[in-house]
Amino acid sequence: MWKKTFAVGIAAVTALLSVSSCNSIVGNTAAQSTVDSLGNPIDNEEALVKKDTVRLMDLLDSLNKGKIQFPAMDSINKVDPKVAKRNMRDSIYRELNKKDKHIYLTFDDGPLIGSSAIDSITTAKNIKISAFLVGKHVNMSKRLKRDFDRYMNNPLVDCYNHSYTHAGNRFHAFYSNPDMATADFEKAEKDLGLKHKIIRMPGRNIWLFDDVRRIDLTSGQQTADMLGVNGYRIYGWDVEWKINGLSGKPVQSVDEMYRRIRNMLGNKSTLKPNNIVLLMHDDMFQNKKGQQLLSSLIDSLKQHKDYKFDFIADYPVKY
Ligand SMILES: [Zn+2]
Incomplete structure (x- = not known):
């Protein structure tokens, strides 16, 4: 049973990553203002989003046998990805806080x-x-x-x-x-x-x-x-x-x-x-x-x- 829950969780986080990445392309113009001497972006929004998502995956990994309510895949595509991600993080935190x-x-x-x-x-x-x-x-x-x-x-x-x-x-x-x-x-x-x-x-x-x-x-x-x-x-x-x-x-x-x-x-x-x-x-x-x-x-x-x-x-x- 947990395997199914975990699989849904991974799918949801992956979906968030792709939604967020699309979004960060839109926001790239602003992000590109932070560049190093070679013109490479420094910790731009996309990098931060990725870092954040990797952290979420890691948190999720520690709960891989737990039961956690993930948002339905449809709803992820409808809501603001930032809000969706925050909700996701909150549910993972809530589950972790219940544990030893x-x-x-x-x-x-x-x-x-x-x-x-x-x-x-x-x-x-x-x-x-x-x-x-x-x-x-x-x-x-x-x-x-x-x-x-x-x-x-x-x-x-x-x-x-x-x-x-x-x-x-x-x-x-x-x-x-x-x-x-x-x-x-x-x-x-x-x-x-x-x-x-x-x-x-x-x-x-x-x-x-x-x-x-x-x-x-x-x-x-x-x-x-x-x-x-x-x-x-x-x-x-x-x-x-x-x-x-x-x-x-x-x-x-x-x-x-x-x-x-x-x-x-x-x-x-x-x-x-x-x-x-x-x-x-x-x-x-x-x-x-x-x-x-x-x-x-x-x-x-x-x-x-x-x-x-x-x-x-x-x-x-x-x-
Ligand atoms: Zn020592």
């Missing part, structure tokens, strides 16, 4: 001082979190080996690959040799006994999975593609929270982070609608002040009955 929202709390660079506190908070709050681990940290001390074991044995913590050496924090040099970089991730996977082929690249906000390929800095591109070919999925983040680990002073307050998460879910500005990936680092939570802030953010988010905490392995949840 999925929050991925991700912690990078562990095990570090801070990891054991995160492990305890997760257990106390009974929520799932995702840890992107650095292989070499496990062997730096007995304490960190113990904290790594705690993560691995906690069913509420899922562990993923953040490389073996963390690129020695020389990211450009590291990614200039994709073979060596790939070998570094493979070493972490083997040493730590990781069960997922899921990576977050140090120093880069890169997404590469299914049909998604988002590269923030080109120097990581070749390594990302090689990892992709080798069967890895790579995840970046939608929003980052920064706290000074030693002082426990946050760059963004709990309230600010809470509002950003709520707003991004509300206006569908995350990479995948109704799914939000939050980046934090283990060393942010080495002191009591930082730990209290983390607990407090989790409590704020838990007030929403439709907010669920999920593992990155389940990203993105569709309906």
Whole structure:
């Protein structure tokens, strides 16, 4: 049944695209006033309409099993395409708003001082979190080996690959040799006994999975593609929270982070609608002040009955 609904949805969006494109030809004279030095139009109306439609298709894709009321094909041709598109977007938003929202709390660079506190908070709050681990940290001390074991044995913590050496924090040099970089991730996977082929690249906000390929800095591109070919999925983040680990002073307050998460879910500005990936680092939570802030953010988010905490392995949840 959903297949039929989905097919109608695709047809309706495609119809909107063609109607809008026709319309934008009419409006092209005005749009052409914005041109670059070579005379090519910059982000003209047609490009914007296309961009908007691609976004609608993406939103629709996340609802591919849902039941959504689409306007009849006849009516699309009769009404103003802008109005039709707005109606379409509103119905997709309405459907998405009825569904659960999925929050991925991700912690990078562990095990570090801070990891054991995160492990305890997760257990106390009974929520799932995702840890992107650095292989070499496990062997730096007995304490960190113990904290790594705690993560691995906690069913509420899922562990993923953040490389073996963390690129020695020389990211450009590291990614200039994709073979060596790939070998570094493979070493972490083997040493730590990781069960997922899921990576977050140090120093880069890169997404590469299914049909998604988002590269923030080109120097990581070749390594990302090689990892992709080798069967890895790579995840970046939608929003980052920064706290000074030693002082426990946050760059963004709990309230600010809470509002950003709520707003991004509300206006569908995350990479995948109704799914939000939050980046934090283990060393942010080495002191009591930082730990209290983390607990407090989790409590704020838990007030929403439709907010669920999920593992990155389940990203993105569709309906
Ligand atoms: Zn890192």
